Amino acid sequence: MKKVLFVNGCIRGAQSRTLRLAQRLVRQIPDAEIDVLALPALHLTPYDAKDINERDALSAAGAFSLPFFALANQFKNADAVVIACPFWDLSVPSMVRNYLERLCVTGLTFHYGSDSYPVGDCPMQRFVYVTTRGGVVDNSDPVLADHGTAYLQSICKLLTSARFDVLAAEGLDIQGNDPEAILRQAEAEADALALRFWD
Numbered sequence: 001m002k003k004v005l006f007v008n009g010c011i012r013g014a015q016s017r018t019l020r021l022a023q024r025l026v027r028q029i030p031d032a033e034i035d036v037l038a039l040p041a042l043h044l045t046p047y048d049a050k051d052i053n054e055r056d057a058l059s060a061a062g063a064f065s066l067p068f069f070a071l072a073n074q075f076k077n078a079d080a081v082v083i084a085c086p087f088w089d090l091s092v093p094s095m096v097r098n099y100l101e102r103l104c105v106t107g108l109t110f111h112y113g114s115d116s117y118p119v120g121d122c123p124m125q126r127f128v129y130v131t132t133r134g135g136v137v138d139n140s141d142p143v144l145a146d147h148g149t150a151y152l153q154s155i156c157k158l159l160t161s162a163r164f165d166v167l168a169a170e171g172l173d174i175q176g177n178d179p180e181a182i183l184r185q186a187e188a189e190a191d192a193l194a195l196r197f198w199d
């Protein structure tokens with residue numbers, strides 16, 4: 001059995017279209033033991049000066065097995081990560097950003113090579129970003145640009161050598177669109193992605 005970490009950053013809970021899409025994928029991943037991390041229940045705050053001092057002191061001591069690094073260790077131990085969150089203000093919700101801050105730990109989840117280039121230390125195979133968007137992104141226009149995908153792809157590259165996939169449904173809040181039909185199309189993409197998940 002492979003370990004799949006499902007990071008649920010779907011703030012609207014049962015109302016969330018992103019959660020519906022992510023569950024469609026996660027439930028079909030073959031040969032998987034699913035570990036669900038419900039971000040809304042964690043109430044993560046942004047790192048403050050005290051947190052950074054603690055992180056640096058513990059890192060210097062090599063104390064990476066302490067609870068302070070529990071989220072980073074959970075991420076590092078996964079064979080795949082599926083992170084689901086709605087598209088908010090051109091990127092991921094701040095709740096997700098707070099989570100990602102806890103993953104980027106020099107000496108645990110990545111290190112700097114002799115050329116000072118960062119090298120990921122999380123041996124996972126797959127990293128999937130699942131999202132839904134009210135509008136339609138267009139990276140040639142700063143007002144419509146998708147910073148969520150770019151950001152998560154960079155985090156994936158920083159921490160792992162995993163394949164990065166995006167599963168998205170967009171245009172859900174545009175008047176005249178049929179959100180149910182758009183979601184069904186994205187669910188068909190989820191089915192296809194699940195089928196070749198470990199390929």
Ligand SMILES: Cc1cc2nc3c(=O)[nH]c(=O)nc-3n(C[C@H](O)[C@H](O)[C@H](O)COP(=O)(O)O)c2cc1C
Pocket residue numbers: 010011012015016017018019085086087088089090091132133134135136172173
């Ligand atoms: C706070 C907030 C910010 C949003 N920002 C954007 C945005 O920048 N671009 C966009 O296309 N949709 C935006 N939306 C719409 C959501 O992306 C869309 O409704 C999405 O499907 C919500 O996902 P959910 O059903 O999983 O909560 C925003 C919605 C909220 C509540």
